[in-house]
Amino acid sequence: MALSNPAFSRNPAFKPNNSAAGTTTATETSELASAEGIQSLYDAPAATSADTGRMTYEDTIVKTVLLFVVILATAAVGWFFPILTLPGAIAGLVLGLVNSFKRKPSPALILLYGAAQGLFIGGISALFEQLWNGVVIQAVIATLAVFAVTLVLFVSGKVRASARATKVFLVALIGYALFGVVNLVVMLFGGFSQSSTGGPFGIYSMHLPWLFNIPLGVVLGIVAVLLAAYSLVLDFDFIQNGVKNRAPRVMGWYGAFGLAVTLIWLYVEFLRLFAIIAGGGGRS
Helix, strand or coil, rough: CCCHHHHHHHHHHHCCCCCCCCCHHHHHHHHHHHHHHHHHHHHCCCHHHHHHEEECHHHHHHHHHHHHHHHHHHHHHHHHHHHHHHHHHHHHHHHHHHHHHHCCHHHHHHHHHHHHHHHHHHHHHHHHCCCCCCCHHHHHHHHHHHHHHHHHHCCCCCCCCCCHHHHHHHHHHHHHHHHHHHHHHHHHHHCCCHHCCCCCHHHHCEEEEEHEEEEHHHHHHHHHHHHHHHHHHHHCCCCCCCCHHEEEEEHHHHHHHHHHHHHHHHHHHHHHHHHHHHHCCCCC
């Protein structure tokens, strides 16, 4: 019986009425009112981020969904107007750097980043779909699958960010980014023509005779997917720490921004990977 618990039996709020006395004293009435006040706190709705001004999972999810609604809306525009692809890519790069170095997140700039990146991925998706039919839906499904698997593993505690793994990740990421810059320069200045590499992706299209003639882009694509997956782990870890440390509510925008950057990167990597597999890697 609940009232046999000393914690309950000493609290006037859980005491039965004293039928022998027929009335309660002023002290008992005061204690009862106090207990009822405490109970009302338990019955009240849970405090939200708007009430506390602190970062919560729910509020971060809302911000993330809003950002991706903007991305998808402008991606539809980019799909039908591919001419906006390059301006979207340049604006997205600039806004991405600005948002990354701001000490306090700006919701407006983050939403503008999403709008610009939407134009980019919409336009490039339309181009890839024309050249390699079916790669867009494959890239979308693969991106969602990696996101879902990584989230489940993180929530279950199977995967966690560590200082050593993060250092390796950063070194690998810098190396991969430098390779991407070199490849872009080579493509722009004709160091490798499509005829010499056998494909439209520059060095990515080169085949590896010592590895079953697999295009280099396939190997690097798999590495990039693994890097992006760990980047997702870092994004989840940031959001988790922000909530635990009661970070200001506005920091939820950084969580949404980080997820957007990683998922767009992951999607583009899958898009190129499936294009190479579909024949974009050139001669076999």
